[in-house]
Amino acid sequence: MKGRWKNVRRVISSHCPQKLGFVSCVAFVIKSNSSSSFTPKMPKQIHEIKDFLLTARRKDARSVKIKRSKDVVKFKVRCSKYLYTLCVFDPEKADKLKQSLPPGSYF
Secondary structure, eight states: OOOHHHHHHHHHHHOOOTSSSHHHHHHHHHHHHHOOOOOOOOOEEEEOOOHHHHHHTTOOEEEEEEEEOOOEEEEEEEOSEEEEEEEEEEEEHHHHHHSSSSSSSSS
């Protein structure tokens, strides 16, 4: 039994960060090897206004947030799987796009 635990410790210590203790390493290795672990997805950027409008009108689109800065206006639509972002550099186009969004969907 001692030899088996020695091998388990060696395998676990080779797969986890050094700062964690043995019990934390076991949990880390089990979680990282499980098939049901959640892997976050990166947000997607949309480059065309027409594609953004189609995405904002989808059934799974929950909300649209508008972030204004000095140079750019960002429109972010939250769908079930991804957060889609459209960057608009022209303030007039941004105002037109805001008017063409579905009512009650943006903040």
